Amino acid sequence: MNNRKTLFQFGYRRSADQDRPSPARHPVIVVGAGPVGLCTAIDLAQRGVSVVLLDDADRIGEGSRGICYAKRTLEILDRLGTARPCLERGVTWKLGKVFQRDDQLYAFDLLPEDGHKMPAFINLQQYYLEHALVERAAELPDLDIRWRNKVTGLMRRNDGVTLTVDTPEGAYELHADWVVAADGARSALRGMLGLDFRGEVFEDRFLIADVKMKGDFPPERWFWFDPPFHDGRSALLHKQPDDVWRIDLQLGPDADAKAEQAPERVIPRLRQMLGHEDFTLEWVSVYTFQCRRLERFVHGRVVFAGDAAHQVSPFGARGANSGIQDAENLAWKLALVVRGEAPARLIDTYDIERSAAADENIGHSTRSTDFIAPRSAQERRFRDATLALARHTPFAKRMVNSGRLSLPSTYESPLSTPDREAWSGSARLGAPLPDAPMRTRGGQPVWLLDTLGSEETIIHVPDGAPPPAGKRVLVIGDDLIDPEGHFARRFDATPGSTYLVRPDQHLAARWRHAAPAQIERASRRLRGFEGDCA
């Protein structure tokens, strides 16, 4: 019963490009209007780059799919003007509990620190996120979404790509300087380029069910090893908006996918887990998964992002979150290159930075899977011994792995200028800046990340010397007040401290005292002009 009701319907509209005698040329065409394609297109359009977004469907289907959006993703969505509807609708959670049989092994709190605008996580059905993004996209004059535009051919040229696009009214061609392939795990563009998609295949089958019920479970992530209602396997319960609960049950490698999805099989399982029958099934699916990636994400003028570039297991919420972080990494670089403000090799740093992030995500997700779904008697013994020891020993508790939840990558990047001084605090070179509650000169509360927006920015702590020159400079104590000292602590700030922030809010360089030439050099470097980048 994998019935995907249509939730939001959009219309095909004929584009003027279809009536041109020769193919129209666009600076960027994004293929795939899922979260990753939409974020890429919105980010580009917000940066003033005209972008065409093609999608072969014309609707957002039901079936909630990705449901966990992490703090960094929410910060990105906020910059893209879509965090508010997601936060308003989403379930904010930060507590997780891990059980073995009937006993709670431990609980964790994802964000014990306050002074951040965004929560650690929200749960939200993917279709709500996509809908919020489509609405935002519609506000942007530089963004042209074309539904029921299916890419059926791709020809690479030296200076771009020609796409053949099929529509209900026939096919047409488009030229693009750059193509972003965000067309999902079964990426057609990946197939057209004949690229290998290699990795580890996992045999265990999992049942995923979204269940509607009025439950008095708190908004927490509950994970069971060997639950009393599902012998010898694992189970996950997670709350979504609209009284919908995500349930994930490990079925083992031999389960019959089709039979397991039948309501007469699913409902008794869930009744056993929930202890009642007062629920309705919203969506059921049986899945297996693979952890794999393209060897390179950049192939000439075709750039792969999200599931089209890399796939992970669902444990740890790394699919949509890492895809949206791909989008953010790529958009500012493409915008600079398209505008002629950075060399094309800046795009190669997308491959460097996001490949490393993909490896990190695949590593985490593989290790979680090893723990959750042991493959041999010996693996199960290690797992069970860890769980048994976890009740009494901190070391084993830390080894229990029910999914390590997504955190943003810290880039070891040619775009970063290495630290010459020692820094403490939570800000890290190559990582997104930690947020902090600030005030404007006029005393209005404002979040640090909101003041950065999407532009390269210098943050400077005054020390009596003239502040640095630059396109955008924020002086602490003048442009921005740090009333509670959060900024000072998180950035280990002392008089003279100067921070150079990339357009994606990652820290590119910092100095205790910066000479203008150092800042200029680091700024060129983060745009791909200097250093041994690529």
Add this chain to the structure above:
Amino acid sequence: MTSLIIESRFPDPDRAYRALIEAHRGLSDEDSAALNSALVLILANHIGDQTVLQEALALARQSLHQTQDGSV
């Protein structure tokens, strides 16, 4: 006097766990048991402290009963 450390010591315990899993991939159950026995002897000698070894053995035995009780 030394005693058994039960605080977490690996900077990345997931990688340590993965190393154990990988070492056993493809082995028969019997070979896995042999590998574990060798590993225990190697690590016991590395620790080289009878008190710590006794404490570790006691903890391991305690967790063994836990698993058995827990799975009834």
